[in-house]
Amino acid sequence: MTRTTIRLSGDLLRRAKKRAAEKGRTLTSLVEEGLKAVLAEPKRATRKRVHLPISKASGGTLPGVDLNRSADLEDRMDFA
Template structure:
C-alpha cells in the first residue's frame, strides 16, 4: 500500500455552518476528531444497502373481458388510424 493511502488524503468538504458546528460539537463530546466523525458517517452511508425493498403490486384476478358493446377489433383499428394520422401531420 502506498504511503498516501496509509496517511490518508486531504480534501475539501463544504458544509453549512450549523451542520459543521453540530459535527464539531458531537466529535468533541465523543472525544474524537472531526475527521474521524466524518469518516465514520461516510462509511455508514456507504454500507447502507442501495436497493429498495420490492413492493408487490396486486394483480387483478377478475375474470371477464371487455364490457358488453365494446368491440376490441374496432378499437384497435381506430387506434391504428389515429396513429397513421399523427404520423402524416
C-alpha cells in the same frame, strides 16, 4: 490518508464539531464514520418504470348503466 475539502453549512459544521468533542474524537473521524455508514447501506433497487396503456376508444357506458349507482356497475361486472 488523502486530504480533501468539503463544504458544509455553518450549522452542520458546528453540530459535527460539538459531537466530535463530546465523543473525544476528531471531526475527521466523525465524518469518516458517517461516510462509511452511508456507503455500507444496501443499494436500493431501482423500480422499473411501468407504462400504462391508454385507450383510444371513444363512446361511453353501456346503455342503462348509471355511473352514479354502484349497484348498476356491480351488476354489469358480474355478467362481464
